[in-house]
Amino acid sequence: MTTAPLLSASGLHVTFPGRRGGPSARAVDGVDLDIGAGEIVALVGESGCGKTTLARSLLGLVAPTAGRVTFSGEPLSYSSRALKSYRKRVQLVLQDPSGSLNPRHTVYDAVAEGLRIHGYTGDEREAVAEALSRAGLRPPERFFLRYPHELSGGQRQRVVIAGALVLEPELIVADEPVASLDASVRGEILALLLRLRDELGLSALVVTHDLGLAWNIADRVAVMYLGRIVESGPVEEVLTSPQHPYTQALLSVLPESGGAPVILTGEPPDPSRIPGGCRFHARCQVLASGEADRAGVADRCRTEGLPVLGRRGGVACHWA
Incomplete structure (x- = not known):
């Protein structure tokens, strides 16, 4: 693991205007957070604590009101061109695979969409097949012409992960990646994320309300409450001796x-x-x-x- 963080938030604030001129909502109210290369960080807290807003801000989907985000030592720019380049290196995996996938698109088209957006010039079919294989859907050609409704929940989540992997990102942000899955499938998806970290050196920010999930997958954990991180550290330290x-x-x-x-x-x-x-x-x-x-x-x-x-x-x- 490198000493310099891959992704870093410094003094991050995100506020939203209040209703009818009322006080602004401080969804993220001062956060410092680092994610190292090849590191999995779990961001934990109950619903409404600001963890999804923080994740969206780290992805460049929400511009911070104050503070800054840096990636590989470079401050994140919010121009369209800079964000397009950034999102090739940092990908999002959403909670609900059914909502993430267009029901009218085949698995092949769903995975290839990112390649087409970013003007990929290599062998598209080979890149899609490799991404599906890495996500655990083998042989990949068997899934090319299937539609989301023909897949199980676990397979749909693997397709979403393949769509993120096809651009060969350095970091993925997974927002409740197993919340909608059966208990028997959750372990498989978590094992997949760990394998991707080991094989590809992939970093991940896993947003969850489940400390049990954090224990099984994360290197470090950050506990968030009402817009701020209130405790963070190595996962074994925080979860065996919470302060x-x-x-x-x-x-x-x-x-x-x-x-x-x-x-x-x-x-x-x-x-x-x-x-x-x-x-x-x-x-x-x-x-x-x-x-x-x-x-x-x-x-x-x-x-x-x-x-x-x-x-x-x-x-x-x-x-x-």
């Missing part, structure tokens, strides 16, 4: 955790009205139980904000 109460709560619901699940009260706050102090304090089980009081940090939790967590990882929590 942030939010990470502890997410882990507590896994069957293998062995303890009683932590039930968080209420919903995540509105990103247009982020509370003062620690942004998790209104739902924090450590604060609610009196443990933060006993540690002498309860007032800081309620009133003192925390700095953006640096790219070296750690935990953003007064109590921790």
Whole structure:
């Protein structure tokens, strides 16, 4: 693994205008994140925490309000030509393969679409066949003339992955890549992503709400809450010894955790009205139980904000 990151976000903010002139929603509210060459990073958090918006911003689909994204040391430019070149090197794999694939296109056309958009001049049939083989659909010629409705859910997801691989990207962003699949198929797709990393040196950002998935696939994990990363580090370190109460709560619901699940009260706050102090304090089980009081940090939790967590990882929590 190289020391310089392949993809890097620095001080990233993404805000959306409020309704009827109301306050802006801070979907991403200060994020530093690195992804190294050949590294798989899991971005974890519950729905609405901003992880998909962060992923879209890293892909150049949403321009940041502040901060910047760099790829191979070069700042990302948002001109049409620069983005087209960038998206050849960084590909997206979406959650729902049925929604990602045009039902009127054959598997061959679905995989070849990226080649045609980018003006590929080599042997198209050979490139499509190789991408399908790498994605585990063999012999590939057997799938060329099939339509999405003729495939299983796992096969459809492999076609989506093949469509990303055909351009030989350096990094893929996978947004909940196995959420819509049966449990028996999930392991196969995760094993495929790991094999692609080992064989091709492919980097990946895997967006998920499932810490069990992160444990099985990632080298590093970043836990996101209300627009910020609140804990990050090597996956074994974070998931065997979580420091942030939010990470502890997410882990507590896994069957293998062995303890009683932590039930968080209420919903995540509105990103247009982020509370003062620690942004998790209104739902924090450590604060609610009196443990933060006993540690002498309860007032800081309620009133003192925390700095953006640096790219070296750690935990953003007064109590921790």
